[in-house]
Amino acid sequence: MSTRFSPILICGAATLFSACESSTTTGGGVSDAQSSDAQSSDAQASDTQASDSGDGSSDGDDGGLQDASAEDVVDGDDVYAAEDALPSDDVPVVAEDVQARTDIEFPSDVDEDSVTDTESPDITETDVPGVDAGGPDVDFADVDPGDVDPGDVDPGDVVPGDFDPGDDVQTTKGPQLGEPCDLSIQTWCGDEAVPTLSCEYIEAEWVWTEYNENGLPCFCHPASSPGPAICAVPGFVGIDQSGRDRQAPSLRALRRAARLV
Amino acid sequence: MADALTIDFDRSGIIDPVFAHFAIPVPTLDVPPLSGVVRDAAVRIWVDRARSEYVGVMIVRKLHGLLVDLNAPMDLQELALRMLLDEQRHANLCSAVVGALGGDSGVTFDVPELQQPRSAATLESQLIEMLVGTYACGEVVAHTLLRHVVKALPKSGFRLVLQSIAKDEVLHARFGPTLLASIRAGEQASWIDCPGDAVISALYSAQCRWMLGRDVVDARDVRLFEDDEQARAMCSVGVSEPRAFKAAYMAAVERVRRHARSR
Known part of the structure; x- marks a missing residue:
């Protein structure tokens, strides 16, 4: 059975940052970046903010990107700056006094009532890619992801015990065409991160079908070949799965043990 | 073999004036009295945030590497490095909150979350995929959510941490749509071709x-917020009401999708 996290089959935990470097060298400049002094948060100082009702979900129809009105009053105390903003004005300018510090504002040195600039990225209509989705598309507005509890789903559960290497749909072990699936894994990726199957709703049940071009691409988790696609989303977007508690050995402990061998 | 690892988020302890001058500052937070249940939940949620931000570091490493390998214009490379340091700072901030709440410094990751390896697709394709998926969708939604949370929370040092992160997210949310628009307009043809609107x-x-x-939110937190006292306590340490959070998330994603389809 293919595992959900097959990269580890290729690169062991203790070699995460050594033997696996060939797959992670894309960010080789990290150390250098961390010594950069370009830490000012002033980059956002000139963004224009929409008139916003304050619920975080009423920024217009664009995720807040086209906000354009003068000001935004939040909770009665946070006034979102309403400054002129052109794209060219948003280039971060590193103030002379911020080489060593960011503009982080902490209770000790910040007046909370001061103007903040957690504003809209302020994209104009012409700035945003105008694409026509085209083709069939499932309207997921009607889908309540809460109906599926991924916490109860073992990705391995959808992998059949039998595997026919001659299968012309898949070249690697994985779910079979027509088998039941659930929406917790939407695309199955074959060798070299090629999407092979999509989990689609057909005749009142979720089944693995031939890959839908509008389906989840394998770039989301390219090393998982074969394996399920898992898209990476950085930052503040909530958790993948409810009820998941994570425990694992310490990387330092593993490396320490490896050194002692 | 392990498929997950715990990473320590600690400090070196080195006391050096030059180091200190360049170090990312860590906040001091006043933690109100909390019940054990609330404290445990708050720690878990801030650990989740620290994890997400550190995954963001790994993702931007990949972005920067792609830009370098494509010889993208230097301002774009610099913005990527800027965003990388932002993500590192955000992870550091969230980890500091965990410490203030009494949690330990370890954060567990699935190995692929740390590796963020490249695929077999062309460099151009991988970059476009990141610009759309991670930046034009993910970071735009993240920015909206941060604004939602900041607005929903009472004043506190915890909220200030989130405000600080939100400031950076303006750039992060703008990066993808802006660069994509330029690529689509053919303005970046010297180093990358537009794959076409269909793609x-x-x-x-x-x-x-x-x-x-x-899922976005944990069912345990939904239950916890059913108790008014616990809900207030959670809000006091930077955690907003989970159902409203999820609603804001769903609305933000739908807006991004609708926006993309309508043009």
């Missing part, structure tokens, strides 16, 4: 579809 549209659709399938 970009499919990427939008796929990413939004996937994002709509996430």
Whole structure:
């Protein structure tokens, strides 16, 4: 059975940052970046903010990107700056006094009532890619992801015990065409991160079908070949799965043990 | 063999004036009295945030590497490095909150979350995929959510931490749509070709579809917020009401998807 996290089959935990470097060298400049002094948060100082009702979900129809009105009053105390903003004005300018510090504002040195600039990225209509989705598309507005509890789903559960290497749909072990699936894994990726199957709703049940071009691409988790696609989303977007508690050995402990061998 | 690892988020302890001058500052937070249940939940949620931000570091490493390998214009490379340091700082901030709440410094990751390896696709394709999926969708939604949380929370040092992160997210949310628009307009043809609207549209659709399938909030937190006293306590340490958070998330994703399809 293919595992959900097959990269580890290729690169062991203790070699995460050594033997696996060939797959992670894309960010080789990290150390250098961390010594950069370009830490000012002033980059956002000139963004224009929409008139916003304050619920975080009423920024217009664009995720807040086209906000354009003068000001935004939040909770009665946070006034979102309403400054002129052109794209060219948003280039971060590193103030002379911020080489060593960011503009982080902490209770000790910040007046909370001061103007903040957690504003809209302020994209104009012409700035945003105008694409026509085209083709069939499932309207997921009607889908309540809460109906599926991924916490109860073992990705391995959808992998059949039998595997026919001659299968012309898949070249690697994985779910079979027509088998039941659930929406917790939407695309199955074959060798070299090629999407092979999509989990689609057909005749009142979720089944693995031939890959839908509008389906989840394998770039989301390219090393998982074969394996399920898992898209990476950085930052503040909530958790993948409810009820998941994570425990694992310490990387330092593993490396320490490896050194002692 | 392990498929997950715990990473320590600690400090070196080195006391050096030059180091200190360049170090990312860590906040001092006043933690109100909390019940054990609330404290445990708050720690878990801030650990989740620290994890997400550190995954963001790994993702931007990949972005920067792609830009370098494509010889993208230097301002774009510099913005990527800027965003990388932002993500590192955000992880550091969230980890500091965990410490203030009494949690330990370890954060567990699935190994792929740390590796963020490249695929067999062309460099151009991988970059476009990141611009659409991670930046034009993911970071735009993240920015909206941060604004939602900041607005929903009472004043506190915890909220200030989130405000600080939100400031950076303006750039992060703008990066993808702006660069994509320029690529589509043919302005970046010296180093990358536009793959066509159909490809970009499919990427939008796929990413939004996937994002709509996430749980986003933990069912335990929904239950916890059913108690008014616990809900207030959670808000006091930077955690907003989970159902409203999820609603804001779903609305934000739908907006991104609708926006992409309407043009």
